[in-house]
Amino acid sequence: MTTLSRIRIGSAPDSWGVWFPEDPGQVPWSRFLDEVADSGYEWIELGPYGYLPSDPAVLTAETQRRGLKVSAGTVFTGLHHGPSVWDKTWAHVADNAALAQAMGAGHLVVIPAFWRDDKTGEVLEDRTLTPEQWRQLTRQTERLAYEVREQYGLRVVVHPHADTHIDDEEHVTRFLDATDSALVSLCLDTGHYAYCGGDSVKLIETYGERIGYLHLKQVDPAVLAEVRAQEMPFGPAVARGVMCEPPTGVPAIEPVLAAAQKLDVDLFAIVEQDMYPCPPDQPLPIARRTRSYLRSCGA
Helix, strand or coil, rough: CCCCCCEEEECCCCHCCCCCCCCCCCCCHHHHHHHHHCCCCCCCCCCCCCCCCCCHHHHHHHCCCCCCEEEEEEEEEEEHHHHHHHHHHHHHHHEEEEEEECCCEEEEEEEECCCCCCCCCCCCCCCCHHHHHHHHHHHHHHHHHHHHHHHHHHEEECCCCCECHHHHHHHHHHHCCCCCCCCCCCEEEEHHHHHCCCCCHHHHHHCCHHHHEEEEEEEEHHHHHHHHHHHCHHHHHHHCCCCCCCCCCCHCCCHHHHHHHHHHEEEEEEECCCCCCCCCCCCHHHHHHHHHHHHHCCC
16 A cells, blocks of 8 residues: 655635535534544544634634644635636635634645525526636636735635536646646536546646645545436535445545645645535545545555
């Protein structure tokens, strides 16, 4: 078994069914922290801003006493709309980035806006960007990455995501080719990329210098086939169980981790099994099994 010495494993609120800052169906933040530590993880993401305590002193105390450290914050952005959304976007980003910085994190995960609502499936805008919108998306992302780096010392990693404009191989490679590699890196989510037909190992081998962060996730091929046949929105697809417990789905995790190790750079690999909504007692046993499985892979 190869020891994956450059890969740092963690988990995230997403793996506990947390999608929103507040939702009566989600587990309380204290339970999430207890259970993620109990599962054997040392690293976490902040999740939706406002779910975990936003006071750095409080969150530092709560994480430290459980032996946890923060790898990244997460923001959603609609940068293809251009400069008109900058001020609103930056206000949201600044809160997240300031907390991530205060917690010692080095990354900010940036997820593009959904073209259809992830909970209701309502179509919000055209699923295809115009050439001008593509230009704005790339330019404004570079601007965001520069400002986040200069003001907060964080590295922006853009997360291709189902039901957004950066989703499949065509759009991911177009985005990478059009952005400055010195500013913009990728958070490769293996589940979302497979959901959209992409090959994670191929992407790592082709664009290795752009891979700045990993989310480990798998899809159930049978459920994915139903989702595609019914053109189901992402939220209902998750509720149907399209994202499944490793190693029961695709892509195979071992080749992804092996390809990432060959890059010879330190990378976070954060487990994110989308489960929304889910019963409160469901995540912990899955998290324990997943951490054990990743240890068997050398991580």
